[in-house]
Amino acid sequence: MxxxxxxxxxxxxxxxxxxxxxxxxxxxxxxxxxxxxxxxxxxxxxxxxxxxxxxxxxxxxxxxxxxxxxxxxxxxxxxxxxxxxxxxxxxxxxxxxxxxxxxxxxxxxxxxxxxxxxxxxxxxxxxxxxxxxIQDPFALIVSIACGILLLSKKVEEISLLLVGGVLGLLWYWLR
Amino acid sequence: MIPLIRKEIVERHKLLSEEAFLEVLSLAQSLPGAIAINTASFVGLSLGGVRTQLLLVLATVLPSFSSIVAAAFVFLRFRELPFVQAFFRGALAVIASLIALSIWQIGTKIAQDTLDLVIAAFLLLLLLCTKVHPLFIVLLGGGLGVFLKR
Structure with missing residues (x-):
């Protein structure tokens, strides 16, 4: 089923x-x-x-x-x-x-x-x-910064995702 | 993914001319489903019929299929770990920017078209305030297009 x-x-x-x-x-x-x-x-x-x-x-x-x-x-x-x-x-x-x-x-x-x-x-x-x-100011800042980078077309999607993930690690886990 | 397909089909193996490939691509984009799958399917059909079609689609799906199965296998076991959660929370913020970028791209395209904007606002309202299935939003929008566009 x-x-x-x-x-x-x-x-x-x-x-x-x-x-x-x-x-x-x-x-x-x-x-x-x-x-x-x-x-x-x-x-x-x-x-x-x-x-x-x-x-x-x-x-x-x-x-x-x-x-x-x-x-x-x-x-x-x-x-x-x-x-x-x-x-x-x-x-x-x-x-x-x-x-x-x-x-x-x-x-x-x-x-x-x-x-x-x-x-x-x-x-x-x-x-x-x-x-x-997006539940806190940190995620909002990452989001906006990445949005600007994407609009300027200078970065690749996948590297940006990895950067976002690593920033998440540093902020939510190691802090 | 599309530039990769173009490189293989047009430049490397010269199976289709640049012009024919662009034709296939624009058709593939106007159909539902994944663009890469539609493209592979069209290319297969134009090269050798249904068997080639199935073969090319299978070859296109197989790498993502096996990598996501492997990823799911690991992820479903470790998703509760705090550092995994932290990584995905950070990466999800980037997903929000990717969606925002797509909104920007299509928004600037239809910004001059008042009718399109009104319809979009109406459909969004339906999506947010009612339990109507998104597939009916697709049908409704397409139907409105049939009656209102010329």
């Missing part, structure tokens, strides 16, 4: 996650924290840096991690495969039957309508992370 639930949950995420991994976070959080309680909110928040620090897309990593926690290697496989399944089917349909998919006016308008959706989903994700993840 768990495997069926994993399959359905990550199928839903796979079908509706437009616009990159971060915008998919509200969808993922809803499925694995709110609906199924597979991860606590705290575990979900820890999963985010873990997913960004390991190679691969964040949604795939979230699927594999959750599947593994709930159902071992088989669970990890089921969750990951069900997330990828819609991609396989859609790309297949488009390649062989819908060559002019994007020129279709309905599709173009639907995709245009997703721009405000992405903004709303990202703001929702930010709300979730900030409310339960």
């Amino acid at each position: 768990t495997y069926v639930l994993l399959f359905l949950a990550f199928l839903r995420v796979g079908v509706f996650s437009f616009g990159g991994g971060l915008a998919a976070l509200p969808l993922i959080e809803r499925e694995i924290v709110d609906t199924h309680h597979w991860l606590t909110k705290q575990e979900f928040l820890e999963l985010l840096p873990l997913s960004q620090l390991t190679p691969g897309p964040i949604a795939i990593n979230a699927a594999t991690f959750t599947g593994f926690k709930i159902g071992g290697i088989l669970g990890a496989f089921v969750a990951t495969a069900s997330f990828c399944f819609p991609s396989l089917v859609l790309t297949l349909l488009i390649t062989f039957f819908l060559n002019h998919f994007r020129e279709n006016p309905w599709v173009a308008r639907f995709l245009g309508g997703l721009r405000p959706v992405l903004l709303a989903l990202l703001l929702r994700a930010a709300f979730s992370v900030i409310r339960d993840g």
Whole structure:
């Protein structure tokens, strides 16, 4: 039964996650924290840096991690495969039957309508992370400083995550 | 990840022309799911059909699959340790900045479009104040696009 639930949950995420991994976070959080309680909110928040620090897309990593926690290697496989399944089917349909998919006016308008959706989903994700993840002035300062560095495009994401982690170690643990 | 794929496909193995790759990439970005997976899937299909598609997608997923399984194995045992908690609290602050950066990027793109901003505010309100599943927000926003855009 768990495997069926994993399959359905990550199928839903796979079908509706437009616009990159971060915008998919509200969808993922809803499925694995709110609906199924597979991860606590705290575990979900820890999963985010873990997913960004390991190679691969964040949604795939979230699927594999959750599947593994709930159902071992088989669970990890089921969750990951069900997330990828819609991609396989859609790309297949488009390649062989819908060559002019994007020129279709309905599709173009639907995709245009997703721009405000992405903004709303990202703001929702930010709300979730900030409310339960940024709980003291130190985290806020790290966050703002890293935001400025990212905007200036001078640093890589992954090194910044490591720096944030090390600063966390120094401040929360060694202090 | 995308620059890596481009390097392998276009420069190293010359499987697709630069132009064809950009076409594939922009299609991959407009579909749901991970962009890297969509790209791998399209490239596989254009090179040799369904078997190549499955092979390339498997090859794309396998490294992240094995590394996250290994990471999860370790992490689930040691996540309670204070120094692990401290590290992840610090790293999570950086995740907040990454999300803020994405908000900035898409926000500046649609800042001139009042209709888009109004719809975004409405959808955010739904997400924060009701229990509606985010997938309906996607459908609702896309549906509004179909009826309101021209």
